Amino acid sequence: PQIWWLDPELTYGNAKPFVFTQGHSVCNRSFFPCFDTPAVKCTYSAAVKAPEGIQVLMSATQSTYLEEEGVYQFYMEYPVPAYLVALVAGDLIHADIGPRSRVWAEPCLLPTAISKLSGIVERWLTAAESLYGPYIWGRYDIVFLPPSFPIVAMENPCLTFIISSILESDEFLIIDVIHEVAHSWFGNAVTNATWEEMWLSEGLATYAQRRITTETYGAAFTCLETAFRLDALHRQMKLLGEDNPVSKLQVKLEPGVNPSNLMNLFTYEKGYCFVYYLSQLCGDPRHFDSFLRAYIEKYKFTSVVAQDLLDSFLNFFPELKEQCVESKAGLEFERWLNATGPPLAEPDLSQGSTLFKLWTTEPLDSVAAASSADLTKWRTFQTVLFLDRLLDGSPLPHEVIKKLSECYSSQLDSMNAEIRIRWLQIVVRNDYYPDLYKVRRFLENQMSRMYTIPLYEDLCTGTLKSFALEIFYQTQNQLHPNLRKTIQQILSQGLNPLPAIDTTAVTTDTPAMVLEDKVSEATNGAISLRDVNVSA
Secondary structure (H helix, E strand, C coil), rough: CEEEEEEEHHHHCCCCEEEECCCCCCCCHHCCCCCCCCCCCCEEEEEEECCCCCCEEEEECCEEECCCCEEEEEEEEEEEEEEHHHHHEEEEEEEEEEEEEEEEEEECCCCCCCHHCCHHHHHHHHHHHHCCCCCCCCCCEEEEEEECCCCCCCCCCCCCEEEEEHCCCCCHHHHHHHHHHHHCCCCCCCCCHHHHCCHHHHHHHHHHHHHCCCHHHCCCHHHHHHHHHHHHHHHHHHHHHCCCCHHHCCCCCCCCHHHHHHHCCCHHHHHHHHHHHHHHCCHHHHHHHHHHHHHHHCCCCCECCCCCCCCHHHCCCCHHHHHHHHHCCCCCCCHHHHHHCCCCCCCCHHHHHHHHHCCCCEEEEEEEHHHCCCCHCCCHHHHHHHHHHHHCCCCCCCCCCHHHHHHHHHHHCCCCHHHHHHHHHHHHHHHHHHHHHHHHHHHHCCCHHHHHHHHHHHHCCEEEEEEEEHHHCCCCCCCCCHHHHHHHHHHHCCCCCCCCCCCEEEECCCCCEEEECCCCCCCCCCCCCCCCCCCC
16 A cells, blocks of 8 residues: 555554555656656655644655645655655654754654754764765655554665664664665656666665764674675575576566565665675776766766666766777676576675674584574674574574573573564474464564564464464554565465565565565565565
8 A cells, every 4th residue: 555544553653643655666656646667756745634643744845834724735856756745744843953854753763863963963964975976956854653564674865764673773774775876866866767776776886884884883893784784685696596586686577566666785785786886997986976977967866767867977078988998898778677596796795894703603503503603792783693604504403502592592682573573483483382482472572574473474474373372463453454464474374484584674575575665565475574674
């Protein structure tokens, strides 16, 4: 659906109903009459009448409230594609967190949102502006949505939508918000003209996100996050097969296929690797930043195809054009766009090696490795990378999983949900009964797709389906009807045994090859949601 109506019980405050829209990629045609293609852009205005006590927000540059009539008026003064028109309404209050930013959230969540984001969003915006030119949308506000929000985050101009569940995972929150900040230039200002070339938004936004994190948090942190995502890409590649057409950057959209079904890690990470490769051809990434500034200036408020980007690149660097870099054997631009399989080249991540080689002294499936790490001193991305690799190796020898539980289980209890869900998947895939009560406790307290579906999928592939059914019957009333339906499908069909996999944000939602960041309601056990937990 495009418009999500939530009863009060499905919000954090349980006080008032809530509604939000999710337009990506072709859902807004059911919200208002439009040319629902990213090739067409226009300005818009809207008038929204709401009951007293309900705050209404839209992805617009101007808004006013006529109190006596209970009407909100909105105007977006810059042309945007239909999928970027968004609305949210509910028990929302705000706080300023910077000179051009505020956070909106339910009252019980606002203090947390302020503590996590106050002051730093402006730092990210300033870093982005220094790289890619002025931020053109005026305000950059963020609204935190209830756990029913079907993806991790969405780059609606002026007003990023983000799932509240991510608030507890600091490093994921940083990456997800910075990714949406990057979309202000790549995706929102300059948009892919066709959904078959989604990488023009997502690959460039991912590259820009990593340039911003390098400027603000250093190269080692960026390399660690990149290693984590590329790990997930190769996991997806192994599952899908190297000749799968969805691994192309220029995918073919068949009639009747929802473009969101083409959203996958290749859109993000293979797209990123191609953009990174182009930046390497320039020698210095700052030269490539200069090109991207010129590209934005030339094409802002329009929609482009890949050839526009590549022609502009070669015209900006005539010496590269003379060298015929577009035809370099094995790395031809045409091959990047149309070959299946993994990226033709990947970035050098050696600057992050001190952060992600903490556990390589012993084989991961050995008792020695199981007890050698001190997770309390690790960053979130170090821990999730470690746990993902344990997941890949599951089922593990019983003495290893027993030792892991003895050493880490109580430590992990106090860590964020991105870490806990991975440990619980390891518990499930190894049928480790002493820690099963923690799986129950986790699912009793989670209402979001990104933290429920991967566990239900794993529970249903092994011997624990009756345990999954029992938890579902106890908790179903706290789940959004769409999520309830998805889990019912998982429980009713039982899934074939999976190869070891994991995770987006989702972000963008759960089908094979679909993102967290932008959703279909089908499910497919082949790829767990968090494998695509990159924001939209």
